[in-house]
Amino acid sequence: MPDPTQQLIVVTGASTGMGAAAARELARRGFQVLAGVRREPDAPRATGIEPVLLDITEPAQVAALAARVAADGRPLHAVVNNAGIQVNAPVEALPMAQWRRVFEVNLFGHVAVTQALLPALLRSRGRVVNISSIGGKAAMPTYGAYAGAKFALEAVSDSLRREVAPLGVQVVVVEPGGVRTEMAARGIATANDLAAGMTPEQDERYGGLVRAINSLMASGTASGLTADAAARVIAKAVTARRPRTRYPVGRDAAVLTRLTRVLPDRALDRVIAATVRRHSATA
Template sequence: MVAGRKPSLAPAGRAVLVTGASSGLGEACALRLERTGFRVFAGVRKEADGEALAGRSAHGRITPVRVDVTDRASIASAAQEIASLTAGRPLWGLVNNAGICVSAPLECVDPEQLRQQLDTNVVGQLAVAQAFLPDLRRSRGRIVNVTSGLGSVALPYLGAYAAAQFAKEALTDVLRRELRSQRIGVSVVQPGAIMTPIWSKVSAGGEAALAGVEESVAELYRVPFLRFLRQNEAGAAASGTRPGDFAAAVVKALTAARPRARYRVGDDARRAGVLARVLPDPVLDRYLRPLTD
């Protein structure tokens, strides 16, 4: 231990809920937290996904919990289940990871798609936090909200998703400030592009969005947008950032004696943070223009 630095918090005996744990980053996070020593409640929507994840548990400390973050009754049921399973020792950590990604030119985003994007990635995240704040207050625990580099810079064709990420960043800032006096630590983890199953869903959803509008509108965007989708997926496949890097950042946010406000994972996420701080809007617009030309 470095002289003068507070020791990290010990995971043993602490319980953490990870939402969106059925695949991708959430799955990697749940497995890493369990190996670190936490007891993990893995939030999933399908029972089969929970059973598969529990089967990969290294120490038998992963318990699947069915929860749909867009359904308040489901959230309340999950909170009751976790309270009964922790035998009076309140939940200590919450990792708000569940989310979807709507990718389409904003002119082609159906209002219902935007509502679903915001309901899942913003409203649902706050609803989960509200449900568990009484426990987190008693345990003086931690909240980790997962956003992305798009919470710093809004890219063309990812406007709906970026709107949700910007909003979640704002919610996190406010929660961190409001809950500080209650001894609840709140951090953001911002992963950049990481190859997970979400990318194939993004591409499929984007192509469907074009098919759902008038051809005269779709034609305006088709060439650059489909190129963007291909480049996006290829960039994620080529990324040197791995799900394990993301999971390690979540572990840091949960165990650091003094957690940082933000943990950026990957060169692209760190670059987005720098660009947002130093470039004037006209310069940033020119930097991103090749995406739409």
């Protein structure tokens, strides 16, 4: 592999969690990391990290990032599409504006960044690393919007991989399970806010389910990997000479991925329902 100190990497959503940890890990390995953040004070601080103001849903900021990369003399080795939000609510109760917001951030923003940086990646024969989720393999109750965007990101990644592989660009998907980051806490708070807006009838139908899923999310996060451990998997996806097409992150992700391959839908439904029931008593 060429000298990392002479190569750029873009990491979106680098303010906290896996994005910040991945930016630090890649900088530690010698890369010059352009860390996309929505506020400069939130940027991770380390030698080799350059904060870049980036809201991936804002075309002007995406264009400015592409211009920054084009103006640099160093090749772009990889873009790590990590930015994301978690919004959980039953399909019936989630307002359409929230559906659109989830897809704008978790799907369309990644496509916009990838489109803007592909010319540089084609020149350098670099790679795209899309941070998906185990939610891109199995959709839990109340995860309709989040999992829908992640399933779509998986499909876009497959299509892109087949388009650009002949051109020398690799596309890799990273699929984390539970990771100890702030995202889950923010997701639970958002889920509670959305639940508060449900009608009495919707609350009767889904209130217990929302509480159980929140309990499950909190438990999975508490027992999950650290952000630094997840970042090491992301770094492997970025640096491996011949990367796999997909990297599950954590035992829960690996197990659930296997289950989705071998179990019929109804059997998987029963497994997920039993998991939710175990958390209903503690919700």
